[in-house]
Amino acid sequence: MTAQQPFLTDDAAVTDKGVVHVEVFNELDRLQVLQFPNLRQNTLNFKVNYGLPHGLEIDFDVPVLGIFRAPGGPLGNSKGIGDTNLGLKWNFLPGSEKTRAPALAVTFYVELPTGDVSKELGSGLRDYALNFIAQKHWSDKTRITCNTGLVFSGNTSTGVIGIQNTRGRVWTGGVSVLHDFHPRWTFGAEVYGGYTSNDGLAKSQLQAMVGGKFTIREGMTFDFGVAGGKFVASPRIGGLVGVSMDLPAAVKSGKKTSKPAAANPRGS
Numbered sequence: 001m002t003a004q005q006p007f008l009t010d011d012a013a014v015t016d017k018g019v020v021h022v023e024v025f026n027e028l029d030r031l032q033v034l035q036f037p038n039l040r041q042n043t044l045n046f047k048v049n050y051g052l053p054h055g056l057e058i059d060f061d062v063p064v065l066g067i068f069r070a071p072g073g074p075l076g077n078s079k080g081i082g083d084t085n086l087g088l089k090w091n092f093l094p095g096s097e098k099t100r101a102p103a104l105a106v107t108f109y110v111e112l113p114t115g116d117v118s119k120e121l122g123s124g125l126r127d128y129a130l131n132f133i134a135q136k137h138w139s140d141k142t143r144i145t146c147n148t149g150l151v152f153s154g155n156t157s158t159g160v161i162g163i164q165n166t167r168g169r170v171w172t173g174g175v176s177v178l179h180d181f182h183p184r185w186t187f188g189a190e191v192y193g194g195y196t197s198n199d200g201l202a203k204s205q206l207q208a209m210v211g212g213k214f215t216i217r218e219g220m221t222f223d224f225g226v227a228g229g230k231f232v233a234s235p236r237i238g239g240l241v242g243v244s245m246d247l248p249a250a251v252k253s254g255k256k257t258s259k260p261a262a263a264n265p266r267g268s
Helices: 248-253
Strands: 020-030 038-052 056-069 078-081 084-093 103-112 127-137 142-153 170-180 185-195 204-217 220-230 237-246
Antiparallel strands (some): 038 056, 056 078, 103 127, 127 142, 170 185, 185 204, 204 220, 220 237
């Protein structure tokens, strides 16, 4: 199992048919100065993938947010559930390490406004996002993944991080490079961003991450990363730790497909 967490750039592979894959991460970010009185945000995210026939996968994820503000503000600190994501992913061209053709996939996500808008835990909008994925092996140990997508109604915000609009289109994209330095150790880096011309609290997002994963056992990895960004929609600096795993019954029946590899972008 070589899933893409902790990176925002999504990979092309999907979970094997009948397999349940779970990802949990906790990310603590220091926010941009323009976010004041918001100082920091903690995101604890739970994601479940289930493999379907014909290269399909269904996804569900929901974050639990903590937003920490300067003393004396009108809101104080906020804690609670953020907006919930439901997604469908289709790996329509699996690709191969032995061919020049890249692996290709597409995802469609709907984000439901389950977060409390008055506490800035949710956007109050129903978001619809389409993301295209291409992934190519440079060698048997190195792979590059590219994403380009469109939130054609909504925004990419998770709490106070991400592009926030009243309503409109948001263009997103990212590139990541991962290398297997050891059968247990994978390291990589990515650049991820988004842009909208609509008026709103945040118009642009650009951030980079370096991180990796350590294989604890077959079907289970420890994931980690450090990120930094520019523009108000990105964190100034943040750290992430998490775990990715196939459930025990799924490990016995088979591993995930070559998931050599994002938002919702996390955050979508």
